[in-house]
Amino acid sequence: MKNPPFTYHRPETLAEALALLAEHGDEAKILAGGQSLLPVMALRLGRPEHLVDINRLPDLDAINVSDGGVSIGALVRHATAERSDALATAAPLVHAAMPYIGHRAIRSQGTVCGSIAHADPAAEMPAVCLAAGATMVAASAEGSREIAAADFGEGYLTTALQPTEILTEVRFPAWSPTARGTVVEVARRHGDYALVGLACMIDAPGGTIASAALSFFGVANTPVRIAEAEAFLVGKAIDDTDAFAAAGDRVAATIDPSADVHATSNYRKHLAGVLTRKGLAELSANQGVPA
Numbered sequence: 434m435k436n437p438p439f440t441y442h443r444p445e446t447l448a449e450a451l452a453l454l455a456e457h458g459d460e461a462k463i464l465a466g467g468q469s470l471l472p473v474m475a476l477r478l479g480r481p482e483h484l485v486d487i488n489r490l491p492d493l494d495a496i497n498v499s500d501g502g503v504s505i506g507a508l509v510r511h512a513t514a515e516r517s518d519a520l521a522t523a524a525p526l527v528h529a530a531m532p533y534i535g536h537r538a539i540r541s542q543g544t545v546c547g548s549i550a551h552a553d554p555a556a557e558m559p560a561v562c563l564a565a566g567a568t569m570v571a572a573s574a575e576g577s578r579e580i581a582a583a584d585f586g587e588g589y590l591t592t593a594l595q596p597t598e599i600l601t602e603v604r605f606p607a608w609s610p611t612a613r614g615t616v617v618e619v620a621r622r623h624g625d626y627a628l629v630g631l632a633c634m635i636d637a638p639g640g641t642i643a644s645a646a647l648s649f650f651g652v653a654n655t656p657v658r659i660a661e662a663e664a665f666l667v668g669k670a671i672d673d674t675d676a677f678a679a680a681g682d683r684v685a686a687t688i689d690p691s692a693d694v695h696a697t698s699n700y701r702k703h704l705a706g707v708l709t710r711k712g713l714a715e716l717s718a719n720q721g722v723p724a
Contacts, residue, residue: 436474443486447493447572447601450485454597455574457483463599464488465508468535468543469551493601498523502606504570507599511540511548524605526565526614526634530557533616536624549585550600552592552655555626557616559586560656564614564632564648567605571598579604586655611638613716617708618651621695627651628696629704633712637671647680647709652690652701659684662709672717681709 444450454461462470462481465488473479487493487507494508496517503523505514514520515531527545534540534548534557548558549569562569562582569580571594580593587593594600618630627650634646645666649657662683669676685706692698 436471437477437480439474439481440483441486442483443489445489447487447490447599448574450487450490450599451572451574451597453483453485454599458596461485461596463547463550465547466510466543468539469547469553487599496520500607502604502608503527504602504604505545507544507546507601509545511535511543511545512537514545515540523608524565525608526561526616526632527558527605529614530561530616530632533557533618533624533627533630539624546600546603549603550592550594552586552590553626554586554589554654554656555628555630555651557618557627557630557632557650560630560632560648560650561616562603562605563656563658564634564646565605566646567603569594569600570602570604571595572601573598577601589654609636611643612636613719615712615715617712617715619704619708629690629701629708631705631708631712632656633709633716635666635671635713635716640671642666642669642671647684647712649684649688649705649708652688652705654691657688659687661687666713674714674717677710677713677717680713681706684709 442453461483464484464486493506495506497504498519511534521528548556567582569585571578585593614634616632618627620627630650632648635642636644645663647659662680666680685702688705690698690701
């Protein structure tokens with residue numbers, strides 16, 4: 434299908450882009466990679482009257498690593514993140530998610546921040562942000578603000594971003610030297626959206642789990658963490674497979690996934706439990722991203 438008619442804008446500076454958003458508000462959408470936006474428009478699920486192409490904006494295409502963590506700019510492509518050795522070291526869970534995102538052609542153009550801002554509940558990056566405790570930086574003509582990942586997703590394809598704001602970067606805290614993480618999912622085909630997926634992190638100094646994050650995607654309108662199972666894992670040994678099985682049972686009993694034409698709620702419950710056990714087993718066997 435052809436896209437509906439729109440007015441195309443290509444600002445040269447962030448200030449120009451923000452001024453356009455301030456002028457057009459709900460009638461404008463940001464175009465970065467376009468891998469989610471353009472199909473939505475073609476299917477008439479969205480009909481913005483103005484597209485603001487930010488690809489010429491300077492200083493938004495960098496991955497910056499510091500002692501405090503790592504920041505990923507609004508124009509960093511998935512493929513760039515996938516190839517970044519610096520990101521693999523500073524934010525291993527983000528790096529681990531990259532091969533699961535779409536197909537190679539999509540990753541070559543789609544952006545990390547674009548995926549987060551689009552907020553598809555079956556996408557990997559919103560769940561990774563939730564597991565890792567990321568912070569979103571939103572800019573508008575009136576200034577910038579920070580939004581915690583836990584407060585960012587508000588519903589299906591809906592975030593805390595205002596129509597006048599651009600997600601200019603996402604920041605991930607410094608990776609603990611005793612942390613481990615992995616991303617596991619079940620999809621009909623590799624590259625398809627997950628029926629159920631899990632971004633899993635544990636910090637296990639001395640071989641004992643001190644903290645855990647189990648962030649599921651594909652199960653609700655936003656990513657979901659299962660606090661009961663996370664709390665259960667604290668104090669358990671990193672190689673306690675019985676505890677992993679029990680955590681999976683707690684996830685399956687607690688989670689309340691939605692049903693659609695691809696999977697029933699009960700099937701997604703089962704998959705969530707299976708993926709919990711699989712993800713934790715990978716970390717125990719040092720098959721997750723390294724500490």
